[in-house]
Amino acid sequence: MDTLRVGLVADPAKPTEVARRFSDADPPHGGAGEAWDVSMVSEPFTVACEDVETALSRLTEHARDRQWDLVVGLTELPLRDDDGQYLLVETDRQQRTAVLSLPALGSVRMHRRSRRALRELISGMADSAADVDSRVVLPRWSGHWRLLLGMVLANRPWLLLPGLKSALVAALTTGAIATINSTMWLLAGSLSPWRLVAATIASIALVVGWLVIDGGLWDRPKDDSAHARDRARLYNTSTLLTLTLGALSCYVALYVLNLLWALFVLDPSVMGGYLKQPLHYSDLFVLAWFVASAATVGGALGSGLESDEAIRAAAYSKREEDRRNRLADERT
Structure with a gap:
């Protein structure tokens, strides 16, 4: 044979x-x-x-x-x-x-x-x-979405925050301190559910916007042709979806960690006596929700200490990271 x-x-x-x-x-x-x-x-x-x-x-x-x-x-x-x-x-x-x-x-x-x-x-x-x-x-429509989802998967959005060490430290520190802060208890208890949802959306949007601007992640068309504009839209949509999914996964992880931390160190009856209002263990779930938003914002600020290369390494696949680094070098 x-x-x-x-x-x-x-x-x-x-x-x-x-x-x-x-x-x-x-x-x-x-x-x-x-x-x-x-x-x-x-x-x-x-x-x-x-x-x-x-x-x-x-x-x-x-x-x-x-x-x-x-x-x-x-x-x-x-x-x-x-x-x-x-x-x-x-x-x-x-x-x-x-x-x-x-x-x-x-x-x-x-x-x-x-x-x-x-x-x-x-x-x-x-x-x-x-x-x-x-x-x-x-296929023009289904194939386009399949390609886009494939690009997002290649970027490994779940590894976004672990790849940004300064952002991770800032987020965890913010969450740990905020959990035992009496002001955070008062704010969390005063917010309605829709305001907590709004805080979640705002914190994730802040992370995505900050990383795009600070890391120079927005792709610009090489020329004014329709193909170049469509290609830039594809890469930018992939970037936004990657960062959004990455930030959302980080938010969920921070919520779980903050909740476990609160359950371990806090006694609602003691905190309730200090704040002169009845508190229960169910209030810890609301507190962890609000603290996760604050910790996410802290993580966004911490990412400002990262280099542009580190942000691109955390946000993209190896090939896309190399392409972005090459484009950054061409602009400088």
């Missing part, structure tokens, strides 16, 4: 993880009658290029240097054709080279979907008689 030498070139982080899991894959039943010898290279082959043709050219050089029969690049780059449509796959049939956009697979079952997509793509490229599409275009 002949052996097909397959090369996978993956951007760092998530694409590399996906490629490693696929490195022991075998051909599907009924496919080309060849065994697969899969090799993987982790390299940022899309850095400093947003052009798909340039990425395909770099992959062709990899195949030539390593004597691969075909090569597939895995990237977190959103792929687009000349008509502005978003792509899942772009293929050069003549060179047996392809690029797969992982965010276009969506935000759920990423490994299963990527494994199936790679298997089908490699099988089609290996079979010279197969009618393989040179590109796979995403």
Whole structure:
């Protein structure tokens, strides 16, 4: 049985993880009658290029240097054709080279979907008689949202606050001090539920706005074309969703931590005697809610001590972080 030498070139982080899991894959039943010898290279082959043709050219050089029969690049780059449509796959049939956009697979079952997509793509490229599409275009509406959610997932929003050490320390310190402050008890008890909700929304919006402005995270179109504006909107929407989900997850974590802290150190009857009003353990849940808003604001202020590079590292995937750093260097 002949052996097909397959090369996978993956951007760092998530694409590399996906490629490693696929490195022991075998051909599907009924496919080309060849065994697969899969090799993987982790390299940022899309850095400093947003052009798909340039990425395909770099992959062709990899195949030539390593004597691969075909090569597939895995990237977190959103792929687009000349008509502005978003792509899942772009293929050069003549060179047996392809690029797969992982965010276009969506935000759920990423490994299963990527494994199936790679298997089908490699099988089609290996079979010279197969009618393989040179590109796979995403549906205009559902595909756009799937791509956007994939980009947000790649940014790992749940790691936003842990990646900002100063913000984390500021948030935890603010929460610990505010919990035992009698003024916070009075304020929490005086606020109606809708005001507590408003405080939650305002604190999260403050974090998102502060990080966007302080970290220089707003993407601007390179020119005045419709494609450039649409691309900037995609990246900016991804940024806002990432930061909002990250701030929301941090808010929930702060609420839980502040509640546990309050239950551990506070006795409502003692605090009620000090404030000359009846207090119960149920009031601690309201207190923790209000304190979480104050701690979130404290975390936003603490993020001002972080460098722009640290903010981008916490907010983005590795590839997007590199792209943002490169754009920041171009502006300076």
